[in-house]
Amino acid sequence: MIVAIENGRLIDPKQQRDEVTSIYLQDGKVVAIGQPPAGEITQRIDATGLVVTPGLIDMAAHVREPGYTQKGTISSESAAAVAGGITTLLTPPTTSPVVDNPAVAELIVDRAQATGLANVLPMGALTKGLEGEQLAPMHALHRSGCVAFTNARAAIPSSLTLMRCLEYASTHDFLVIFQPQDAQLAANGCMHDDTTCTRLGLAGIPETAETIEVARCLLLVEQTDVRAHFGQLSCERSVRMVMDARNRGLNVTADVAIHHLLLSDENVDGFNSMFHVIPPLRGQLDRAGLRHALLNDGIQAICSDHQPHDPAAKQAPFAATEPGISGLETLLPLGLLLVEQELITLPQLVEKLTAGPANILGLAAGSLAVGEVADLCIFDPEAQWEVLPETLRSTGKNTPFLGMTLKGRVTSTWVAGREVYQLNA
């Protein structure tokens, strides 16, 4: 059984490869590039005009199961992921029950395996119930499949408790992920605190709600020597603080959600709840700063921060709606928009969606070198499609891009050498 994917533009940033060639898969692995291996080719895929990349890795995507299955399930959201070319995704512990005991982690891993589409990797809770008081059993959670630990957006109130969480994670060399937000400064807020917020009379969330927590976490990361990652940063200043820390030798990285690279607080004008996200869409200067950080390695990964919702969650006055954008299926086409805007090159984009996150997580994925696991994304960079409730596989149709025509569509997705998605199939 050898699969040949022929004459596509193979982009593999980890190997610094960008050329039109053929790639051969066998037994779930990449077995050859360019020259066919010995043996009979049983399936040929013509990838002429298409781009072939490692399967995308999404640093943050809520699958909502267990607990919120009206918003999404492991099965529905994995289907959405592979339709977006994503073969591996990290899912936060904010399920119900929270991922603070091995049984919940195992449930997620088992359901994902039974679904057999994307690799769904749970993040474990840093503290029990995400309550910020007692340590969660990180080692046991790790054994059950948790690849990183986070307290999600619930900042741990006691700096002493936070320090102990980091020391314990550092003991076992676990990665800690921060979604930094000061609870009091962000309390009741629903958008970036600036002119638009003032005009609309909504409660604001200042930049300091993020930067103060980033500063506190960075100082404790330095003291505890833990591996740390900062997820979905929204402020230019936060990115600079993390970058300065890295330049001082700290083991820290950062990602940004795709919508923070494209939208700003002005989009909230008109009270459209589809633009209600946390962290909030910031001002144009912050957006410019985040975009610039893609070029100077201030940001190592771009994620979807996928948060599917049932329709009722978004049908209320702005502040009363639930924050979040359903983003798995638009991650790649919106990323291609950054390429079209000539902000970054296509290989640079692919790097932020594959090797970048793989390096952060220490995963054996994100590359298509010979011998690597055959997780692939094949897409037509020119194909246009309309974002509509019926074209999205996710249960969540909550995206501000609804009704827009986007360029770039995944034609086929492979996980461990098996085709898990085919457009029009």
Added chain:
Amino acid sequence: MFEPQDPNRIQLNSNGQLKHFITTEGLSKALLTEILDTADSFIDMSEQQVKKVPLLRGKTVVNLFFEASTRTLSTFELAAKRLSADVLNLNISTSSTSKGETLKDTLQTLEAMHSDMFVVRHSDSGAQHFIAQHVSPDVAVINAGDGRHAHPTQAMLDMMTIRRHKGAFEPLVVAIVGDILHSRVARSQIHALRTLGAAEVRLIAPKTLLPRHIEMLGVKVYTDMNEGLKDCDVVMMLRLQKERMKSALLPSESEFYRLYGLTEEKLKLAKPDAVVMHPGPINRGVEIESSVADGPRSLILDQVTNGIAVRMAVMSMAMSGQVAEKNNRMEAAQ
């Protein structure tokens, strides 16, 4: 990648007439003046023996109040009755909506009663935007206050009061004093005053009660009341909620009164013929001295009278905007 929103798109019909009244922001000077002129015509009427006109005869107006109110609710009720409408008052405390019925469900229930107009007060900014987007096309929505966002009928009755006492807006220096941060009244006043051409709009408040970058709305910000009141023609006071002390926005009522309360002494800094306004209800001795509130320069009771006329004006204008829009639709369908 997204076009900027035109704030008027939601409240004007295709002829440019009012069909909802959600905010003063973005409305033209001509339209704001039309509201004031229409309201003036109703003032004369209220002095006559028969106080009713048949402009809304056969129409059903629902006052939908998700937040407690006495003054605004009763003036809206009176305004609707003087326009000969049938009126239904619904006080829906937020606790009953939190029992499970969503705002959308509430709306659908009321629509089934064939209402023609919703007058809505809600604690969430943008609630009336949401309602205007989700009600059936012929129903007019009048904003009676949403969160911290807008209270356009209050602002227009203030404009009417100013115009009746001062005439043209162009030479006027107007100061708005107090809790700007939480005030939907202040935001609507600022937009209306700017559009109507007031020479200067000043805000006077401590930094804890000022929203971020409010100067972007074309106002001058003063933290010192003595400086801010200098040579003002109009002083508009805002109500201070008692809860502000608890949330560390202010140290005490007495300190606020000493620094930002309007006293006879401070009022001397304004022009000799300056007038004083307040949207009510007043906290005597917190934001305003009793002798000022009851004094000859206070227009507080005029504001209430004008409130009925302004509400009659916007209700009748929005209703005719809805009728015109419906006619346009029917013509287009033929």
